[in-house]
Amino acid sequence: MPRPWQLRHKLIFGLALVVASVALLLGGALLGLSSYFQTMDTIQRKHAEMQIVVRLRDQIHKTGEFRPQDHTSPDFQTDVILEESRKGRVVLAEYESTLKNKTIRRNLDPDGGRDETALIAKLQEAFQALEEAVRAEKVGGLSLKGNIPLVHQDAVQKALVDLNRFSTDLFLYLVADVRSSLDSSRANHRRSLYITGGATALALLLVCTLLYYFRVWVFTPIKLLQAGVRRVHRGEFDQPIQLESQDELQELAHEFNAMTTRLRDIYKDLARQVNERTRQLVRSERMVSVGFLAAGVAHEINNPLASIAFCSEALERRLQDVLTKVPGEAEVIAKYLRMIQQEAFRCKTITQKLLDFSRSGGRREPTELSGLIEDVLQVAQHLPNARGKQLIFQPPGEITALVSGPDVKSVVLNMVVNALDSMDDTGTLTTTLSSDGETAQMTFTDTGCGMTPDVLDNIFEPFYTRNRTGNGTGLGLSISHQTIDQHGGTIQAQSAGPGRGSTFVIRLPLRAVETRPDVRDNRHEPADVVPFAVNRAA
Numbered sequence: 001m002p003r004p005w006q007l008r009h010k011l012i013f014g015l016a017l018v019v020a021s022v023a024l025l026l027g028g029a030l031l032g033l034s035s036y037f038q039t040m041d042t043i044q045r046k047h048a049e050m051q052i053v054v055r056l057r058d059q060i061h062k063t064g065e066f067r068p069q070d071h072t073s074p075d076f077q078t079d080v081i082l083e084e085s086r087k088g089r090v091v092l093a094e095y096e097s098t099l100k101n102k103t104i105r106r107n108l109d110p111d112g113g114r115d116e117t118a119l120i121a122k123l124q125e126a127f128q129a130l131e132e133a134v135r136a137e138k139v140g141g142l143s144l145k146g147n148i149p150l151v152h153q154d155a156v157q158k159a160l161v162d163l164n165r166f167s168t169d170l171f172l173y174l175v176a177d178v179r180s181s182l183d184s185s186r187a188n189h190r191r192s193l194y195i196t197g198g199a200t201a202l203a204l205l206l207v208c209t210l211l212y213y214f215r216v217w218v219f220t221p222i223k224l225l226q227a228g229v230r231r232v233h234r235g236e237f238d239q240p241i242q243l244e245s246q247d248e249l250q251e252l253a254h255e256f257n258a259m260t261t262r263l264r265d266i267y268k269d270l271a272r273q274v275n276e277r278t279r280q281l282v283r284s285e286r287m288v289s290v291g292f293l294a295a296g297v298a299h300e301i302n303n304p305l306a307s308i309a310f311c312s313e314a315l316e317r318r319l320q321d322v323l324t325k326v327p328g329e330a331e332v333i334a335k336y337l338r339m340i341q342q343e344a345f346r347c348k349t350i351t352q353k354l355l356d357f358s359r360s361g362g363r364r365e366p367t368e369l370s371g372l373i374e375d376v377l378q379v380a381q382h383l384p385n386a387r388g389k390q391l392i393f394q395p396p397g398e399i400t401a402l403v404s405g406p407d408v409k410s411v412v413l414n415m416v417v418n419a420l421d422s423m424d425d426t427g428t429l430t431t432t433l434s435s436d437g438e439t440a441q442m443t444f445t446d447t448g449c450g451m452t453p454d455v456l457d458n459i460f461e462p463f464y465t466r467n468r469t470g471n472g473t474g475l476g477l478s479i480s481h482q483t484i485d486q487h488g489g490t491i492q493a494q495s496a497g498p499g500r501g502s503t504f505v506i507r508l509p510l511r512a513v514e515t516r517p518d519v520r521d522n523r524h525e526p527a528d529v530v531p532f533a534v535n536r537a538a
Contacts, residue, residue, distance in 0.1 A: 006247050010217050014210050021203040028195030035188030042108045042181040049103065049116075050174050052095040056123075057167045059088040063130075064160040081134050081156070088163070089127050096120050110180040119170045126166055130159035221249040228256060237264035279461075298351035305351065309344035312337050364487075367405040369433055369440055369508075370395040373412055377431070380416045388425035391416070399435045401510045403487055408508070411480040411491075415444045415504050418476065422448030422502065435510065439489075442506040451495040451502055459493045484508065 063084035099120070104113040133155035221243055228241035237260050243253035316337040324330065377391050419429045423446055432443045451459065462478040477493075484491045489508040495501065 008248070010213070010247065014213070017206050018203075018210070021199055021206050024199035025196060025203065028192045028199055031195065032189055032192030035185050035192065038108070039181050039185035041106070042110075043178055045098075045103045045106075045108045046174050046178045046181070049095060049098060050171065052091060052098060053167060053171045053174060056088060056091040056095060057164070057171065059084065059091055060160070060163045060167055063088065064164070078134050082131060085127055085131050085134075089124070092120065092123055092127070110177050110184070115173045116170065119166055119173065123163065123166045123170070126159055126162040130156060130163065133159050217245060217247070218249075221245050221253070225249070225253060225256065228253070228260075232260055232263070237261070237267070302348060302351050305344050305348045309341055309348070312340040312344065316341075364402050364404050366400050367403050367408065369399045369401055369408075369442070370397070372405060372409055373431060373433060373442070376409055376412045376416060380413065380420065383417070383420065385417070385420045389420060389423055390426075390428045391431070392428060393431040393433075396433055396435075399433060399440050399510075401440050401508050403508060407483050407487070411483050411506070412442070414476045414480045415442075415506070418504075419444055419446035419448060419502075422446055424448075438510060440508045440510055442508075444504045444506075445501065446503075447501045450498045450500045451493070452498055456493055456495060460491075 063081060099109075099113050099116055103109050109116070133153065136155065224241055224243055228239075231237075231239055240257040240260065241253040243250045316334065319333060319337075373393060374395065377393055380386055381391055416429065416431075420427075423429070427447045429447075430443075430445045432441075432445075434441050434443075460477050460481040481491050484506055487508055489506065491507075492505045494503040494505070
């Protein structure tokens with residue numbers, strides 16, 4: 001699988017293409033400009049050389065057009081022609097210096113000055129031949145051929161013809177060099193146009209391509225990221241950013257999706273905690289209401305029950321003399337009066353316990369939890385619903401917590417009785433105790449009927465019961481929850497489902513904590529445990 005391009009690599013590649021196209025355009029332009037400047041320099045140099053060649057030709061023509069008068073002596077003609085030849089040599093030397101120092105050295109001659117150098121040598125030879133012919137035609141100051149002018153002598157005339165021809169050829173070579181330079185300039189100009197035109201077309205194509213890929217590589221991913229951020233800002237966490245750019249932006253999208261997932265989980269957990277705390281608050285408020293109601297009812301019933309008990313005792317004493325007269329009814333009447341007294345005192349005991357429920361819990365003191373659990377299990381194994389069932393507990397050693405012993409003992413007894421009610425014969429209740437140095441944990445695991453998720457959500461609600469025995473009021477676990485909460489601990493219920501047993505986990509701090517303010521010091525400990533042991537699923 002090819003390695004995906006990172007965004008920086010894509011941008012560097014695009015920048016390299018842009019630089020290459022710009023360099024190509026610049027190269028074509030520079031080629032045209034350099035060709036133009038070189039042609040201009042060549043033309044300027046050749047123009048300067050043409051001017052010198054024109055002067056040379058004029059000097060040669062001036063030498064050949066010399067017409068002496070009849071009285072002009074041969075010596076004078078010789079001196080004039082030699083002087084004109086010397087001037088021509090000076091002009092030729094100037095041209096040679098210009099050609100070598102300003103043209104050839106600067107590479108401004110198409111053929112490197114080869115043709116011009118050859119013609120300069122021929123011109124020098126022609127000037128040498130002219131001078132030798134002039135000197136040869138003079139003997140003792142008289143012409144050997146009579147009175148014919150010196151310039152018309154055959155040898156002189158031939159040298160002049162060669163000079164004219166060579167100078168003309170030199171001028172034509174200069175014209176040819178200019179034409180060659182122009183042709184080369186035109187070729188370079190066409191080449192520059194081709195390069196510049198191709199580079200321009202390539203640059204346009206490259207710009208369009210880069211715009212497209214820039215939109216694909218940068219614009220679209222940024223828009224998707226922006227849309228994802230807006231969705232998160234609106235509180236929408238379920239739609240991830242779908243980005244397949246195979247670069248850093250895709251990695252950023254993946255990290256953002258992971259962050260959104262974590263944020264969604266945090267929000268869900270916060271919502272769950274808020275709901276749990278809300279249920280706990282509602283549960284506490286309900287228990288407060290139940291406490292006030294129980295206190296009021298118990299207070300109002302207590303006095304009538306005392307009156308009934310007092311009246312039944314007084315009536316029993318008053319009827320003793322009367323009952324002696326009717327011996328057949330005396331025993332029955334006495335039995336009913338004693339029953340009235342017993343039931344009245346029983347109701348008074350129940351109302352007294354209800355009044356105790358509305359009062360705050362007992363004093364907290366160091367309590368050894370292993371012994372507390374063993375005491376509860378010893379009592380529970382004698383209960384009727386414990387027959388045929390196994391209670392397992394292995395004390396881990398001494399674990400002491402600063403708690404109210406009777407309160408915690410009532411909670412443990414409630415857990416045990418609930419587990420016994422939920423199990424059939426041969427069921428097993430396993431109780432464990434452990435500590436991490438800060439918290440003690442009690443776990444009650446039974447093999448009973450288990451609970452559904454709906455029951456788990458409402459298991460600690462007051463008056464909520466699914467006890468399969470049909471007994472109870474639905475207050476046992478609610479009161480136990482409030483008792484543990486008041487101690488600064490937690491109680492949790494777990495179940496894998498109906499028929500798969502249940503587990504209750506109680507955590508208590510080993511050191512005392514302040515009473516939770518939301519319970520308002522109204523605790524209701526389960527005095528009569530069995531009626532409260534009803535919060536189990538059928």
